Structures are given as C-alpha cells and as structure tokens.
Amino acid sequence: MAQNGCALSTGFEGDFFVDRTISTVVIDDDALVAVAIGYLAARIGGVEILGIAMTGWDGMALIEKLRPRVALVDPLMRDLSGIDLISRVVRKKLPTRVVVLAGNSDSELCWRTRKAGAAGYLLKSSLEEELGIAIRAAANGKLYVTPTMMQDFWNESAKDAEIRLTLRQREILQLIVDDKTNKEIAGILKIEVRTVEKHRAELKRRFEVSGTAGLVWSALRMGVVRVRDLDYEKVS
Secondary structure, three states: HHHOOOOOOOOOOOOOOOOOOEEEEEOOOHHHHHHHHHHHHHHHEEEEEEEEEEHHHHHHHHHHHHOEEEEEEOOOOOOOOOOHHHHHHHHHOOOOEEEEHHHHHHHHHHHHHHHHHOOOEEEEEHHHHHHHHHHHHHHOOEEOHHHHHHHHHHOOOOOOOOOOOOHHHHHHHHHHOOOOOHHHHHHHOOOOHHHHHHHHHHHHHHHHHOOHHHHHHHHHHHOOOOOOOOHHHHHH
16 A cells, blocks of 8 residues: 555554554534444444534534544534644644545545644545554544545645745634624634724735625635535625
C-alpha cells in the first residue's frame, strides 16, 4: 500500500497492526450514513465502536467524554462542521485522531481538513478495506489519504490568498449561512448579541462586502462554509 502512494506516513511496518483495541466513534449528521459507517467499522478486527453522534456538537461532547483513539467524522455537518471539530480536538490537545469521511471529492475541502489537523481522509465511496487501513493508521500515529485525494490533501498552490478566520468567526459565519439571526446565534453560542454583531461586521470587512447576501455568496464561493440547507430567497 505504501508503494502505491496511499499511506502518508513513515511506513506500514510490522508493528502497524497492533493488538490493542481501537476505540472509535462515528460522527455524521446523516443518521443512515452514521449507522452504516458504524456497522462497517465494527466489522474491522480490533475496532470497537463506543458511540455514534448525529450532530457536530454531540460528537465533540462524545469525544471529550469517551476519549476514543479514533473519530470518523463528516466534514460538513450542519451545526459544528467536521473541520471546526478537528480544530477543537487539536486545540484542546485531546488524544483522539480524526479521520474524515467526505461525501464528494472537493479539493478545497480536502486541503482544509489537512490544515485543521485531520489524521486521514476518505471518500464515503471508498472501499471498505480502506476504512480499516485509515483507522489503524490514525490509531498508530500515522496518516492515510485515499489515493484519488492525495494531491489535493497536500496542495499548497493558490491557497495563500485564503481569508483566515478564527474558530469563532467560522462558527458565526456558518450560522449566518444557516439563516440564523444575531439573537439566535448568540443563544446557540452562548455569547452576547453585541459580540455577534461585532463579528458580523468584521466578517463583512474581511470579505469586503456590505451586506449579508454578499457575505454568504463570497463565503460559499471560497469554500469557507457549506451550502446545504441554505434558503436562497432569504439571502437574495
């Protein structure tokens, strides 16, 4: 596998397949997909599924409570994206290694997960055998990327101009795209409405737009936020 360029690590030597049980959680806001991934992962020798979460925030709570060795995560969940979840895991120095399972071959998304600190990247259409390889790699401090996404995962070209946002700014921007009001955002994030207003103004300045519609479309064009569940009429 290493000679085919799939394994981005120091190699898959004899000590790669360890006896220690690999505690794992699945985090995906599509219930059927989450259960299916959990079922497939549970069939892999040495892997134990500790739990399944169907929102990003529930997934983060699950990781903090159970401290699994590996988390299988959808990168584009509605409330807390997988990318932001990875950033939180890294920032909190949790022992869990996150393997991303993406629904499509979005090159920008792939690159962003690597920058956030992902320990692996698979497509949901990947072969079942790859899931086992990725889980074992992550559990042993290595990294696995499905072959078709390797170039995108490491691609640094044309990224320097990307707008850099803090985790809080990204959370607020995603909620703006979800058509939440300032008051609703404040309630969800447990911050003051005035703080949300300041962040919204700063986001407009950073994206060089004057209104919410321009902010949303600019963020979507640059791949900073997800498009699902966007009410186009309300932002037009």
